Amino acid sequence: MRRLALLLVLLAGTAQAQDLAILRPQVTVEDAQIRLSDLFDNAGPNASRAIGPAPAPGRRIVVEPAQLFAIARANGVAWRPLTGADSVTVERPGRAIARDEVMDLLRADLIRLGMDRDTELELPGFSPPLVPTAAFAQTTIEGPTYDTVTNRFAATLVVVADGMPTQRLRLAGRALATAAVVVATRRLALNETVRPGDVRVVRQRAERVRPGLATNPAQVIGQSLRRPVAEGLPFATNDLSLPAAVERGATVTMLMESPGMTLTAQGRALEPAARGAVVPVMNLASRSIVEATVIGPGRVRVAFGGAPVGTVPSYR
Known part of the structure; x- marks a missing residue:
């Protein structure tokens, strides 16, 4: 009989232990409300009851032991704190509104107020606001102002999304003038000729663009580095030159033209030169050196009757 009574006591204790709620020390919520089941496992019939607002997206709150005990008593949950460390950290994930989205909205309003569309917006201290991960968010700009003398602006960013109160953030900064600059799309080597795919145009703050930089692809394409x-x-335009049409030591065709007559001879270029440049050329037949104008790859023009600039002695 005594053995049966002891068994009944043990069974009753086990059943009571099974009814006890278990604290959840770390929890992530997606909803705008914290529910009883977010704080306790085995929370009973009121598990789905909302007990308070969730933290803002991207934020966290800590529910302390005394507050947890009060929540448990008010909702019929069998739980009491055992130590002062019995707390729950509730986190709510969030996603940031795209910075470009905010900048595009702000830029459109400032352009209507007289800002140059090619300026860069400086917005110190701005961090894109967070909204619930799965929520559809709408952003608008209210009350924009722009001073065309100081280039300073101000506005209010309004963010509306399900599951959170409407956010209003003050935006303030200045518009900075920019300038077009041609930059390389890949590493280019010494003497390489720049091709159309090797360049692109970017805009940089005008104050950072030093004089002498190329601002138009036409200044760069077809040039040699x-x-x-x-x-x-x-x-830099100083680092560009026309590509050599003749190379040093290359055999070239020398053209000597006069009305009704054209003479040709073979020569050797003594220096590299671009189209249109003057280069010394040695006539391979006479060994004399004349100045010639480069008219194309491997071709130079010599003034008819032009005086030689020197001779190279012939050795037997």
Whole structure:
């Protein structure tokens, strides 16, 4: 009989232990409300009851032991704190509104107020607001102002999304003038000829663009490089030259023209030169050196009757 009574006591204790709620020390919620089941496992018939607002998207709150005990008593949950460390950290994930989305909205309003469309917006201290991960968000700009003298602006960003109160953020900054700059799309080597796919135009703050940089692709395409250019860096016009149409030591065709007559001879270019440049050329037959104008790849024009600039002695 005593053994049966002891068994009944043990069974009753086990059943009571099974009814006890278990604290959830770390929890993530997606909803705008914290529910009883977010704080306790085995929370009973009121498990789905909302007990308070969730933290803002991207934020967290800590529910302390005394507050947890009060929540448990008010909702019929069999739980009491055992130590002062019995707390629950509730986190709510969030996604950031795209910075470009905010900038595009702000830029459109400021352009209507007289801002140059090619300016760059400086917005110090701005962090894109967070909204619930799965929520559809709408953003608008209210009350924009722009001073055309100081280039300073101000506005209010309004963010509306399900599951959170409407957010209003003050935006303030200044518009900075920009300038077009041609930069390399890949690393280019010394003496390499720049092709259309090797360049792109970017806009940089005008205050950072030093004089002498190429601002139009036409200044760069077809030019030869006097020094290497790394990917993403601008082209300096001093580092560009026309590509050589004749190379040093190359055999060239010398044309001597006069009304009704054209003579040709073979020569050797003594220096590299671009189209239109004057280069010394040695006539391979006479060994005399004359100045010639480069008219194309491997072709030079010599003034008829032009005086030689020197001779190279012939050795037997």
